[in-house]
Each structure stands twice: as C-alpha cells, then as structure tokens.
Amino acid sequence: MxxxxxxxxxLVLVAGLGAGLLIxxxxxxxxxxxxxxxxVGLPPVVANASNTVGLVPAGxxxxxxxxxxxxxxxxxTLRVLLVCMVGAAGGAWLLLLLPPGVFEVVVPWLILFTCLLVGVQPWLAGWLRRRQGPDAAPREEMGPVTTVFATLxxxxxxxxxxxxGVMMVAVLGLGxxxxxxxxxxxxxxxILASNVVATAVFLVFADLDWTAIGLLAAGSVGGGYVGARVGRRLRxxxxxxxxxxxxxxxxVLLM
Structure with a gap:
C-alpha cells in the first residue's frame, strides 16, 4: 500500500480497530x-499474510x-493453545504451498455450517447432557474428538x-x-495462537506489507482489549x- x-x-487504521473489536x-x-x-492495493496472498501478522497485537x-x-x-487454556499452534503451523504452510483461492468454494459453506452449530448449540448441548444421564459431571476438559476439531x-x-473464531466457538460450545x-x-x-505461529512462518517465507501491518497493529491492539471487556459481559x-x-x-461476502 x-x-x-x-x-x-x-482506512487501514480504522479497519485494525474494528478487527480488534471483532476478534x-x-x-x-x-x-x-x-x-x-x-x-488499498495488496495482492490477496500478501493481504492475507499481512493481515495475520498485523492482528497479533489484537489477540x-x-x-x-x-x-x-x-x-x-x-x-x-493450555490444550487450546497447544492444538491451535500445531494446527496453525500446518495451515500457514498450506497457504504458501497451495494455489491461491483453492478453498474459495468450500470456505463460505464451512462458515455457514459452523454458524448453524453455534445457533443450535443450546439444544444440542442439552440433548447430549440428557444422553449422558443426570449424574454425569460437567465436561470441563476437551475430549479427543473436541481436540481433533480444535486442531483442524x-x-x-x-x-x-x-x-x-466462529468455528472455535462451535467446537468448544458442543465439546x-x-x-x-x-x-x-x-x-x-x-485466534492469537494461530496468528502467532502463522506469523513465524510468514516472517521467513511470505511477502509482507509492513506499512499495512503497522497500521493494523496500531488500531487492533486497543480494539482487542476493549472487545474483551464487552465480550465477557454479553448475554x-x-x-x-x-x-x-x-x-x-x-x-456471503466470501461467496
């Protein structure tokens, strides 16, 4: 840029603020x-990598x-941190190795499916609890299936x-x-764990726009903290x- x-x-500074709030x-x-x-003129792959690096402060x-x-x-907390770091390392390599846009058709439908899961999560969770029986202890740790989907x-x-983030809410909400x-x-x-690991890969192997990264970082760091204060109070x-x-x-925007 x-x-x-x-x-x-x-525009990029304000986008960083908004992105920090949303994270x-x-x-x-x-x-x-x-x-x-x-x-603002960045090629999609450069924009994707620069976006990831610039949003680390928000996380x-x-x-x-x-x-x-x-x-x-x-x-x-430790399990989420570890599995997302491992998964993100593989994802960052995929971004560098695969042709741009290889998942363009799949991603919107994947997001829509996870939105459906988030929407029906209270009913699904209630059904699972009934199947476990009234004496079942609350699931406070991630089981093997939940860990696999968190890694993905x-x-x-x-x-x-x-x-x-929507996907992780669905995984943890159901698991x-x-x-x-x-x-x-x-x-x-x-999101932070994924961005940090991907950043480590991108710093060495990807083309980055440091102006965009700096502006995103400056805007997103305040947005991330304010968003947390809001998010913890949401019903x-x-x-x-x-x-x-x-x-x-x-x-819809990705379709």
Missing part, C-alpha cells in the same frame, strides 16, 4: 481487515482482557482465518460445558446471535 495516501492510512467478541476480524487490505490484548476467564480452566480449526486459522464467557476467552486465545443469547450474524455475513 501507499503510505503517502492519507485516506488509505486512515475479542464474535471472532470474524478478517471480515473487516482483509477486504480493506485488498481494496494479545484481547487474551489479556480475558485473563480471568482463561485462569478459570488452565487445562482447557487451528489449521484453518493458519491458512485463512476468516470465521475461525465442553464451559460457560460462554470462558469459551469466548478461549476462542480469542485460539449468551446476544452473543450467539452476533456470532451467527457475523459468520453469515462473512460467508
């Missing part, structure tokens, strides 16, 4: 920032904002990432009985509605 164009600079709330940050980077500040929620379940979400986060505010904190941490129903609306919007 052209750092001398004030309108482009302001810590409904998890569709790339819905805002990625299209803006393309609009850091958002995770700090959710620090109380993350401390409530250290085992789940990390792969997607490292590859592209648009809607990865555990954790409170939604804790799930929101874990989702934010998952579960309101949170789900916002997640589904954000995910559907992302899917």
């Amino acid at each position: 052209n750092p001398g164009d004030l309108s482009d600079v302001l 810590s709330t409904i998890g569709v940050a790339s819905l805002v920032s990625f299209p803006v980077l393309v609009a 850091l500040s958002g995770s700090f904002g959710y620090r109380e929620e993350l401390r409530e379940n250290p085992a789940a 979400t990390g792969v997607y986060g490292g590859y592209f990432g648009a809607g990865s 555990t009985d954790l409170e939604l505010r804790v799930v929101n904190g874990l989702k934010t941490l998952a 579960p129903t309101v949170f789900r509605v916002l997640v589904v609306l954000g995910g559907v919007t992302a899917a």
Whole structure:
C-alpha cells in the first residue's frame, strides 16, 4: 500500500480497530481487515499474510482482557493453545504451498455450517447432557474428538482465518460445558495462537506489507482489549446471535 495516501492510512487504521473489536467478541476480524487490505492495493496472498501478522497485537490484548476467564480452566487454556499452534503451523504452510483461492468454494459453506452449530448449540448441548444421564459431571476438559476439531480449526486459522473464531466457538460450545464467557476467552486465545505461529512462518517465507501491518497493529491492539471487556459481559443469547450474524455475513461476502 501507499503510505503517502492519507485516506488509505486512515482506512487501514480504522479497519485494525474494528478487527480488534471483532476478534475479542464474535471472532470474524478478517471480515473487516482483509477486504480493506485488498481494496488499498495488496495482492490477496500478501493481504492475507499481512493481515495475520498485523492482528497479533489484537489477540494479545484481547487474551489479556480475558485473563480471568482463561485462569478459570488452565487445562482447557493450555490444550487450546497447544492444538491451535500445531494446527496453525500446518495451515500457514498450506497457504504458501497451495494455489491461491483453492478453498474459495468450500470456505463460505464451512462458515455457514459452523454458524448453524453455534445457533443450535443450546439444544444440542442439552440433548447430549440428557444422553449422558443426570449424574454425569460437567465436561470441563476437551475430549479427543473436541481436540481433533480444535486442531483442524487451528489449521484453518493458519491458512485463512476468516470465521475461525466462529468455528472455535462451535467446537468448544458442543465439546465442553464451559460457560460462554470462558469459551469466548478461549476462542480469542485460539485466534492469537494461530496468528502467532502463522506469523513465524510468514516472517521467513511470505511477502509482507509492513506499512499495512503497522497500521493494523496500531488500531487492533486497543480494539482487542476493549472487545474483551464487552465480550465477557454479553448475554449468551446476544452473543450467539452476533456470532451467527457475523459468520453469515462473512460467508456471503466470501461467496
């Protein structure tokens, strides 16, 4: 991008702020920032990699904002961190090795499916609890199936990432009985883990636009923290509605 164009600079800065807010709330940050980077002239692959690097500060500040929620379940926090880092490493390599747009047809439908899961999660979770019986202990740790799907979400986060937060909410919401505010904190941490690992790969092997990265980082760091303060206070129903609306919007724009 052209750092001398004030309108482009302001646009990317504001996009960073909005993306930071979305990372810590409904998890569709790339819905805002990625299209803006393309609009200011970055090629899609450069925009994707630069977007990932530029949003790391938002994940850091958002995770700090959710620090109380993350401390409530250290085992789940550590598991999410590890599996998303492993998955994101594979996803970042896929981005560099595969032809651009290879998943363009699949991604919108994948996001729509996970939005459906988020929307019906209370009923599905209730059905699962009834099947387990009244004496079953709350599922506070990630089982093998949940871990596999969390890892796959990390792969997607490292590859592209648009809607990865929605996917993680669906995975954790169905695979555990954790409170939604804790799930929101874990989702934010998952996005951070994916972005950090992908950044390590992109710094060595990808073309990056450092002007765009700097502007996104400057805008997103405050947005991530403010979003966490908002996200932890959202009522579960309101949170789900916002997640589904954000995910559907992302899917439609990617079609």
